[in-house]
Amino acid sequence: MNEVDNAEKEMNRGFLQLVVLLLLEKAMYGYMIVRVLEEQGLTVDENTLYPLLRRLEEKGALSSRWDATEAKARKYYEVTDQGRVLRGSLLEIWVKQGKTIQTLRQEVRS
Amino acid sequence: MNEVDNAEKEMNRGFLQLVVLLLLEKAMYGYMIVRVLEEQGLTVDENTLYPLLRRLEEKGALSSRWDATEAKARKYYEVTDQGRVLRGSLLEIWVKQGKTIQTLRQEVRS
C-alpha cells in the first residue's frame, strides 16, 4: 500500500458516510448503491459499503427492509429523520473544512 | 461519544493531513501549529497532531530539525518535495469528493 492509496483511504472515511446519507433519500439496496456510485466515477468496495450500511442502521440513521418479492432477496435501505440530522451535521463539517482548505491554499498559493 | 462527534472525528481523518501539509510550507513546531489552527477556528488535539507529524515525517512528507537556541527546545517541521506530491494527491481527492457531494446534493435538493 503506497502513501497516496492510504491517504485516499483515510480521506474516504466520513466522506462515504455522507455520500450514502445523501443517496439514500431514495431507498436502495447495497449492490445497487455500488453500481450507481460506480457510474458517477466513485468506486466503493462492497466490503466497505455493507458494514457501513449496517453501522448507520445501528445508529438509527438508516432503516432497512427485506424485499423478497424480487428475483433475488434485496435489503433496501433508506435514510431516517435521524439520518437527515446526521447528514446535516456532516455537511456542516464538510463546508467548514472546505473553507479551511481554501484559506490555507490561498496563503500557500500552491 | 455521540454520533456527530464521532462523525466529525472520522471526517477529520485525512483532512488534517492535508491541513498540515498546506500549513508547513513555512517551518513550524507542533505547539505553534495547534495555536495557529485554533486561531482559524480549527481545534486540533495535541495528541492527534504530534503523532501525525511523526507519521508524516516517517513517510518522508515532512522534515524536522530541533532548535535548541530558543527558550524552550522546539522541533520544527517543514514540508518536503515528497510531501508536496502527497499534498497534490490529497487535494485532487478532495476536489473530486467535493464534486461528488455537490452532484448528490443537487439531486437530493436538501
Next chain:
DNA sequence: ACATATACCATATGACACACAGTATGTCAA
C-alpha cells in the same frame, strides 16, 4: 453444465483520532 452476474455476510488486519498520563522548563503575579 458452467461461467458470470447478482446480492449479501463474517472475520481479521492495520491505520489513525483521540484519551489518558506523564516529563520538564519558562513566566509572572501575589
Next chain:
DNA sequence: TTGACATACTGTGTGTCATATGGTATATGT
C-alpha cells in the same frame, strides 16, 4: 518564592472504520 499556568513534547492505550480475504447462495445466459 512559590505556585499556578503556559509552553513543548512524548508514550501507551482504545475504539472505529476502510479494506482484505474468503465465504454463501441464487439467477441467467450459453
